Structure formats: structure tokens, C-alpha cells
Amino acid sequence: MKAIEISGISKNYGQVAALREISLDVDSGEIFGLIGPDGAGKTTLFRIMTTLMLADAGSGKICGMDIVSDYSRIRKIIGYMPGRFSLYQDLSVRENLEYFATLFGTTVEKNYGTIREIYSQIEPFRDRKAGKLSGGMKQKLALCCALVHKPSVLFLDEPTTGVDAVSRSEFWKMLERIRKSGVTVFVSTPYMDEASLCDRLAMIRGGEIIGTGTPEQIISAYPYRLLSVEGDRIYPLLKRLRETEGVISCFSFGASLHLAYDPEKTEASGILAAIRESGLGDCKVREISPGIEDCFMQLARK
């Protein structure tokens, strides 16, 4: 049985279409990533899947249960961690955890095994108010609260937004361990570099899924070839490259430019020649293999 199956989900806020005919399925026991920029509709999709909101069209099932008619049964088996830190700031770590355990009809002691690894890191601060925790610790507490009842499917809406790089990689290691214990993880993120850590992913933009598959599938489906260009005068370079024959797209990518070209129309040497011709020749050019972000940029152009 699929852990999540949704088809044709649409949602409008007034005139604005937040989601357009979204269809996805997630196998049980995998980490499924939903990658997309802010405002792509990720949170809306989460709310529809976690039965918090009704879709205007389409249907969905979580572990075989309908997201509209079976909402009360679904609420028993899912864990949800909203994008914003949403615990009681004036309650202590322990009080928050115990309250959420009780809400789901269990106790911290009974499911201590599920959360031990994460909880042990914040246990020294058990009597501290949740509002006084650091960002990373808040995130761990929220994860504990979402896991304390051993959910079958865990929904994490942008769990790593606003968290430092070290805590982020630590967090993904935790997700890997959670997955090993048999929990399906549905996670959204605006960070493309986290995409390769998912078993499968879907890319969302403007309320539409623009690509889905394993990270390898998505990368191998990239139709063009890619050059990395580094130079001193990055902006005129970018402008010049975009006008060059055979160049599909060119974006700045940190300190360098990523340039996609159609191998049928031109070659790397041709592009290099074009740069030299315009007097911007003192730059490093090398062929690179595409990353998820390159794929996203390419898919988003359509």
C-alpha cells in the first residue's frame, strides 16, 4: 500500500491558484522530498494532506484512508511538524512533550524508544521554557513532539529553514534513522542541496509539480550540457552569454555562472570563442555535471 496517494489536488485562495492538479504517490518507508521556492504551495499541500484544509478539487489517501471522509482516523497515525515553530513557548520542554504525548493517547515513557536518540540531546534542558531554546533545540523538540506517538507517516514542513548548516546535516541524519524505524517521511525544503538526501522527490513551482523521481532520475533526464564559467566581470559576462547562439540558459550560481547549452547547436569551444570575441576572455570555463538546482531551473523555465 502506498503511504500517500493524491491525485488532481487543486486549491484556490480567491483568484489565486495555490495548487493546480497535484498528483503524487509516496511509497511507505521512504523519505520523499518536496522541493520548491517560497510561495510554491508547499504548506498548502501539507495542510491538505494532514486533513487541516479541504482541497477545491481532487482526492487523496494516507495509508489507504481518504483525506476528507476518514480525517479523524488519519489524525491518529500521522505526525506533523509545521513550518513555523508551533509549540507552547511558555511551557517547558518536558511539559510540551508530555502534553502532546497525552493528546495522542500515549505517554513519553511508553514511546521513549522512538524519540530517545533526539530527546536525549535536549533532555538536559527539560525544565527550560520552549520559548527560551535555541533554534536547533526548538527544532529537535518539535520533532520529538511530532514523533512521540509513533506515527506511520511523518509530515515535516520546511524543518530546516532557519537552522544552521551543521544542525541541518545533523537533522537529515536523524531523518535517515527515523526512516529506518519504518516511518514514511514527507519533507519539504527550499534548499536544493538537501534534495539528494531524499529517496525520491517532487519539484514544485507556482502550485504545479514540474518534475518527480529519484534524484538520479531527475539529473539523468537533464537534456542539455552544462558549463561553469568563472570570471571577474560577472554581470557583463552573463549578459553576453545569454545572447550567444545555442545557449539555453545562464544563471549566476554563487560566484560562478552555470550555462546550459544545446550540444546539437553549439559546442563549448564555440561559446568560449564568443566570450573571447567580446573581450571578456580572462575567465575559467569547465564542463560540469548538472545538480538538482540546475534541473529545477531548467524545468521551471517551461
Place this chain on the structure above:
Amino acid sequence: MKEFWASVKKEFLHIFRDRRTILIVMIMPVIQIILFGFAVSTEVNNARVAVCGDMSDPQIRRAVERMDENRYIEITEMISVPGEIDGLFRRNEADAAVCFSRDFGSRIPDGRASVRIIGDGSDPNTARMITSYISGVLQDAAADMEISISGERQASMTPVVQLMYNPAMKSSYNFVPGVMGLILMLICSMMTAVSIVREKETGTLELLLVSPVRPLWVILSKLIPYLLLSAFNFTTILLLAHYVMEVPVNGSLALLSLAAALFVIASLAIGLLVSVISSSQRTAMLICGMGLTMPTMIFSGIIFPCESMPLVLQWFSDIIPAKWFIILVKKIMIQGDGFGPVMKEMGILAGMAALLLAASIKSFRTRLQ
């Protein structure tokens, strides 16, 4: 059930850990009662009166002595010409003046003696009260003078005003029920609305809704703590009113508590309704402040008597639960009515409570909007 009690406990923790909430819930009722009791008193106390007249006239002296004996009036000035009154009022050295006519004593037998009472019209409410008080005292004095002059009491009609249930005309009899209504309304509606909207704002409501707990339990666990708090407040106000303001509790305490319980339920339900329509704590506060506290103040009779309002406003006042609660408190507490005479008001309040509660539970969503 365990989920429910955990939620109630959590709600109490929120209340006791927030200093502002404690202030509103515990301190405000006491301050309001004391404020209304002493500061917003509409009684006349120590009215400073200036007298203008010939003090060698025994009749005038007798009348002045009579006024001075009265514990609400204090003779502070003796002036020789009425022209000085203006100055006294301007310097705020007197609240009213009494001017006896020339040859007052000798004119009494032929009924041409006159006395003028001059009040400070810049404060009409107080002026009206003080002047009518003085004229009452002078009327008594005049009756005595007649007897002393003609030896017998001439047939004349003197109306005697007596206020049943409140012979001393204490304003506390009026504001205690009003403040009671105001505070219960405020605690129940505003605090409930704010506490639910706060969870909306912080996003914890999302987590509550995603949990398997039934929405009805979520609602009830929000209401119970405020129900208990208002019971505490009700007791505080009653004790203060009785022992500090000396307002009697003539009727049955059980009946009074029943009325309060109905009113509290109606107010909690209103709070819930407000929380459904408002998206921020500020909106909830504003709606409660403008939409609930103001009408309660206006229609409770603390400031304006309901009966003298335009008809349309009177109809409007009928749909405000606080009005009926205040009527009930006045009837039960001060008049000492039993169940029979208050059945109508009790029925209306019960109906309102049931209707509002049903509407609010129905409108509480199991999902986000």
C-alpha cells in the same frame, strides 16, 4: 478523558504563567469594584455651601444651623452680597450657595420670605443633586418655622420620598450588579477568545487539530478554566460588595449563582464565537472591548438608565445577555425575589446561553479556514 484534563491543566499553566492574564483575572475585579465604589460615587458627600444673608436674623440662623447639622452639607462661607458667589464658584471654594432675602424673618408671617438656592451648573449632575438635597433640608426647616410662628401646622401637602430596598440611595446598589456583569463578561468572553486566537496565531491550533482529540474536547478544555476563574471572581465581587460596600444579599444565594452560571455560559459561548471570526489577538480584544464591554456598560444602568433610552436602543439592549443578568442580580440580590418573579428573565438568559453555546460549538471548525 485524560487528553481533556491534560488540556485543562495546560490552560491553567498558560494563565498562571502570564502576568498580564493574572492581572486581568485576579486584580481587575477588585480594582473595578473599589473604583466604582469610591471614585464613581454618585452620592453627595460634604457639599460645601456658602450662605448669604443677615445672620442676626434668628430665623435665618435657625435654617443655617439646620443645614449645618446635616452630615452631607457643610457650611463653609458666610458672604454678605450675592455677587460674591461667582467668585467662590470660580475659585472652587463652594459647590452651592443659599441666599436668604432681605428681612427674611419679618416676612415669614405674610409668606413673602424667599430663599434662593444657587448651584454650580458647570457640573450639572452634582449641582442637581446638591440643590435638591438643600431644598429638602430647607423644606423641613420651613415646616418647623410655620409651627413656631403660627403655633400650628397649616394644611399643606408635603410629598415624602422614600426609596424602598435602598433607603440611603446608595449608588453601590446600582453599580455592583453592573460591575459584576461587566467583569464576568470580560473574563469569560475576552479571555476565552484571546486564548483560542493566540493558539491560532502561534500555530499550535494546527497541532491540536491534527491530533486525534475531538474538537469538542478542545473547546471544553478551553472553557473550563475560565468557568472556574469566573466562579472565583463572582465570589470575590460578592464578598467585596457585601462587606466593603455593604450591599445586602436579600435573595437566595443559590438562585443568584444559577443566574451567574447561565450568564457565564452565554459569555463563554460569545468568546468562542469571537475567536472563530477573529484572526489576531488584537482583533479579538477589539471586538470584545467595543462589541461587548461598551454595550454592557451602557445598557447595564451603571451610567444611563435603560428606560430613558430611545425605543430602538431599548430593543437593542434586549439582545444583550448582560442586561438580563443585571436585572436578575438586582431583583435577587437587592429586592430579594424568589424564583417565581424572576422566571421570565431567567428563561430568557437560559435560552440565550443555550443558543449561543450551540452556535459557537457548531461554528468551531475541525479544519483551518
